[in-house]
Amino acid sequence: MPTSTAAEALKAxxxxxxxxxxxxxxxKMYTQAIIKDPxxxxxxxxxxxxxxxxNLDEEAVxxxxxxxxxxxxxIKGWYYMGQxxxxxxxxxxxxxxxxxxxxxxxxxxxxxAVDIVEKLLAAKKARWDAMEQRRIDQECELLANLKxxxxxxxxxxxxxxxxxxxxxxxxxxxxxxxxxxCEEQMRALCDAFARAxxxxxxxxxxxxxxxxxxxxFFTDPVITPSGHTYERATLMQxxxxxxxxxxxxxxxxxxxxxxNIALRDACTEFLEKNGWAVDY
Numbered sequence: 001m002p003t004s005t006a007a008e009a010l011k012a013x014x015x016x017x018x019x020x021x022x023x024x025x026x027x028k029m030y031t032q033a034i035i036k037d038p039x040x041x042x043x044x045x046x047x048x049x050x051x052x053x054x055n056l057d058e059e060a061v062x063x064x065x066x067x068x069x070x071x072x073x074x075i076k077g078w079y080y081m082g083q084x085x086x087x088x089x090x091x092x093x094x095x096x097x098x099x100x101x102x103x104x105x106x107x108x109x110x111x112x113a114v115d116i117v118e119k120l121l122a123a124k125k126a127r128w129d130a131m132e133q134r135r136i137d138q139e140c141e142l143l144a145n146l147k148x149x150x151x152x153x154x155x156x157x158x159x160x161x162x163x164x165x166x167x168x169x170x171x172x173x174x175x176x177x178x179x180x181x182c183e184e185q186m187r188a189l190c191d192a193f194a195r196a197x198x199x200x201x202x203x204x205x206x207x208x209x210x211x212x213x214x215x216x217f218f219t220d221p222v223i224t225p226s227g228h229t230y231e232r233a234t235l236m237q238x239x240x241x242x243x244x245x246x247x248x249x250x251x252x253x254x255x256x257x258x259x260n261i262a263l264r265d266a267c268t269e270f271l272e273k274n275g276w277a278v279d280y
Contacts, residue, residue: 004036004037007034007036007037008033010033010036011042011043011046013029014028014050015046018049023050023054024050024054027054030047030050034047041066041068041070041071041074041077042067044063044064044070044077045074047063048060048061048067048076048080048081048084049076049080051063051084052080052083052087057084057085060081061084064077064081064084065081068081073104075105075112076101078098079112079119081094081097081101082094082097082098082119082120085123086119086126089126091127094123094126094127095120095123095124098119102120106238106246109242109244109249111249113246117212121207121210121215124210125205125207128205139193143190146189147186147189150185150186150189153182154178154182157174161174161178205274209263209267209270211231211234212228212229216231216234218231218267219264220259220264221267222257222258223257223258223259224248224252224257225250225252225256226245226247226248226250226252228245229260229263230246232257235257236254239253
């Protein structure tokens with residue numbers, strides 16, 4: 001049996017094992033197929049998804065890198081890479097891989113586009129969450145540093161009073177005043193942060209407010225006959241190259257678009273109360 005034919009037979013066996021949830025057995029078959037033909041990107045992509053199921057995420061990324069090197073237009077290679085990177089908590093890289101997979105899926109009219117959108121949004125949310133956590137950590141660190149500065153200033157003043165030539169009773173009075181002033185400043189500082197405690201909470205953007213093409217916040221959402229909603233400008237740009245609904249793949253013409261007024265009003269109201277969302 002020719003090497004390529006034997007490798008394809010092993011892949012077919014692997015596919016059956018995978019369908020039945022026997023990921024380790026499928027992994028073995030795909031590995032044997034790779035040994036026989038290490039130039040086929042499909043074998044690496046198939047083994048990658050098995051490795052994701054087996055929580056071998058670093059190894060899955062390596063397989064995806066090999067698959068996309070052999071075939072830069074391999075949708076599954078980029079898609080699985082995004083999934084593995086997301087599990088590894090590397091959202092920036094996951095977002096790039098999912099975006100690449102989505103662009104290829106649109107270009108190739110692949111039905112995987114719908115699934116990729118879900119992962120792409122998850123990657124974008126994970127990146128946002130990581131940014132939010134850094135922001136919260138920085139603000140908490142700022143508060144701690146300000147409180148430390150006040151404490152150090154109090155201790156410095158007390159040390160100066162104790163080393164000075166003032167009578168003992170005046171030293172005690174000055175030291176008491178330094179402590180009292182520090183306590184008042186601490187309370188004022190904590191009150192100021194408490195009043196602004198909204199900034200210390202993670203900020204969430206409802207995913208229904210995000211365009212599935214550009215993955216930006218909606219400003220002029222429109223509905224297609226298939227029931228999907230998109231940002232008008234990005235959808236019109238898509239229709240110039242492909243007159244189809246990006247997700248359903250059904251034929252679509254500009255005159256069929258209907259403004260999603262309820263969603264537009266909801267987005268406007270959300271932005272009025274949460275101006276930071278424009279940076280999502």
